[in-house]
Amino acid sequence: MPVRRDTGFIAREKLQIRPGRASPPKGEKTVREWTRDERYRVLRDPSEIRDLYESIKTSVYRQTYHVQPMTGLSSDPNGFALHKGIWHLNYQWCPWGAVHGLKYWYHVTSPDLVHWKNEGIGLAPDCFYDNRGTHSGSAISHGDDLVFFYTGNHRDEDWTRTPFTCAAYLGADGRLKKLPKALFGPRDDHSEHQRDPKVIRNEANGKYYILLGAQTLDKRGCVLIYESEELLSGWRYAGELKVPGFEHFGGMWECPYIVNISGRDVLIFSPQYTTLPGRGASTNHNVYLIGKMDYDTLTFTPEGGYHFLDYGFDFYAAQGAANVGDPDKAVLIAWIGLPDNHYPTEEEDWEGSMSLPRELRIRDGRLVQTPVPAVRMLAGDPVPADGSLPPACEMTVTPCAGDFRLHLFTKENGDGGLRLTYDAASRTLTADRTGMDKRFNEKVGEVLSVPLPDGLAKLDIFIDRSSTEIFFNDGEATFTTHTYPTAREFHYTVSEGASVLIRPMEKSVTDEFAV
Numbered sequence: 254m255p256v257r258r259d260t261g262f263i264a265r266e267k268l269q270i271r272p273g274r275a276s277p278p279k280g281e282k283t284v285r286e287w288t289r290d291e292r293y294r295v296l297r298d299p300s301e302i303r304d305l306y307e308s309i310k311t312s313v314y315r316q317t318y319h320v321q322p323m324t325g326l327s328s329d330p331n332g333f334a335l336h337k338g339i340w341h342l343n344y345q346w347c348p349w350g351a352v353h354g355l356k357y358w359y360h361v362t363s364p365d366l367v368h369w370k371n372e373g374i375g376l377a378p379d380c381f382y383d384n385r386g387t388h389s390g391s392a393i394s395h396g397d398d399l400v401f402f403y404t405g406n407h408r409d410e411d412w413t414r415t416p417f418t419c420a421a422y423l424g425a426d427g428r429l430k431k432l433p434k435a436l437f438g439p440r441d442d443h444s445e446h447q448r449d450p451k452v453i454r455n456e457a458n459g460k461y462y463i464l465l466g467a468q469t470l471d472k473r474g475c476v477l478i479y480e481s482e483e484l485l486s487g488w489r490y491a492g493e494l495k496v497p498g499f500e501h502f503g504g505m506w507e508c509p510y511i512v513n514i515s516g517r518d519v520l521i522f523s524p525q526y527t528t529l530p531g532r533g534a535s536t537n538h539n540v541y542l543i544g545k546m547d548y549d550t551l552t553f554t555p556e557g558g559y560h561f562l563d564y565g566f567d568f569y570a571a572q573g574a575a576n577v578g579d580p581d582k583a584v585l586i587a588w589i590g591l592p593d594n595h596y597p598t599e600e601e602d603w604e605g606s607m608s609l610p611r612e613l614r615i616r617d618g619r620l621v622q623t624p625v626p627a628v629r630m631l632a633g634d635p636v637p638a639d640g641s642l643p644p645a646c647e648m649t650v651t652p653c654a655g656d657f658r659l660h661l662f663t664k665e666n667g668d669g670g671l672r673l674t675y676d677a678a679s680r681t682l683t684a685d686r687t688g689m690d691k692r693f694n695e696k697v698g699e700v701l702s703v704p705l706p707d708g709l710a711k712l713d714i715f716i717d718r719s720s721t722e723i724f725f726n727d728g729e730a731t732f733t734t735h736t737y738p739t740a741r742e743f744h745y746t747v748s749e750g751a752s753v754l755i756r757p758m759e760k761s762v763t764d765e766f767a768v
């Protein structure tokens with residue numbers, strides 16, 4: 254097949270190393286080369302991935318309290334909603350290995366957003382509309398029904414893509430059931446990148462809206478809006494969302510989401526195909542705008558510039574849950590990982606995990622993010638803060654005044670690690686992961702900074718076996734990164750005068766084999 258100079262998945266496919274090529278262009282180390290047939294292989298029977306699961310299960314990097322794939326790759330969170338007291342979450346899943354290929358939805362449930370159970374495949378790419386992938390989407394609880402919207406990624410034989418917006422619902426047996434027909438197809442006044450339906454209900458006018466991440470014909474990122482009075486019928490195109498000042502901001506806006514929190518509208522999306530100041534060479538970002546959404550004119554008027562939803566290396570495609578039942582908060586979860594990037598567990602044929610679910614609130618006109626309170630149920634009694642680091646723990650640090658440093662995952666003698674350095678003069682914290690034994694995505698960047706305009710008062714750090722999430726100053730800024738410490742790196746050093754509380758975290762993901 255001809256490899257087109259295009260954006261999106263074809264670009265991702267091109268990132269795999271090809272024979273005779275000295276190095277991959279951007280995401281660095283790929284462990285193996287996948288043919289298209291291998292990437293797009295259909296899973297016909299659970300037994301086909303049983304051995305893979307058994308071997309992956311023994312990895313020292315398996316998470317203990319973050320949702321992760323049984324095998325293969327997990328990426329975007331999908332269909333995240335509270336329905337009849339149970340939290341439902343799906344994620345993009347490619348069963349065969351750490352590669353973006355044929356995507357399934359994998360379904361997990363939780364009573365409390367912390368203890369998660371593997372339910373099995375949510376949506377499989379098994380019909381005309383989604384023959385090459387059940388791509389991202391959302392859910393909404395509607396009376397007795399939990400209704401899902403997703404992108405059917407159809408490709409024909411010459412690999413031309415047609416994205417369909419499709420729907421499904423939760424059946425009495427707990428499995429997702431697809432509607433036989435797609436709700437609508439793509440528009441020809443935009444490029445083929447039209448996907449990730451986020452369904453929202455506007456309480457003010459009682460209408461439902463679907464936001465689609467999209468790209469204009471001249472390759473600018475945007476959001477398309479559909480509206481309907483009914484959830485499963487009557488969908489019509491309302492127009493392209495106007496976001497004054499953001500007409501030229503990246504080449505595709507993936508996973509858009511608009512939520513009202515305490516009377517302020519927040520637009521969250523993942524712009525790609527552009528670098529942004531302060532983000533190294535990365536071309537994938539997750540940002541938000543605070544402003545006012547006018548559904549009559551389809552205009553989101555931002556109050557000021559964009560903000561990074563998270564300042565870390567690996568945080569993308571965040572999705573807010575539906576039906577949280579509190580006008581002052583939203584609950585959000587994201588993929589710890591980025592498109593086009595490669596991670597050390599690729600050699601074990603799996604990668605990616607979900608972030609901790611976070612509550613979003615508006616404080617002093619700013620968005621703040623804190624782990625959902627239930628996360629704290631997992632924290633056990635404190636262990637001595639003696640310089641050693643449990644593999645899964647919460648670390649709460651109150652820094653000393655002035656300049657401050659905290660080096661996580663150092664060797665016993667304090668060398669190396671993920672080095673966090675706060676410069677009081679510029680009120681900036683710098684995170685540098687070049688000191689860790691396992692380096693990855695070097696060209697994308699291994700050093701990033703977090704501006705903390707009000708200074709640094711507190712760090713809440715959630716360490717799991719292959720990720721670290723930091724909440725600064727009770728959620729004013731966050732920093733999420735994959736971390737893959739080796740056996741000799743479970744130590745830390747910290748500036749004198751800081752207080753450190755370390756509490757091991759209990760296991761809360763079941764990780765059982767369920768297909």
Ligand code: FRU
Pocket residue numbers: 328329345356388389390404448449466507508570592
């Ligand atoms: C974001 C994304 C979505 C798409 C999905 C496919 O990472 O590219 O736009 O629906 O991944 O896996």
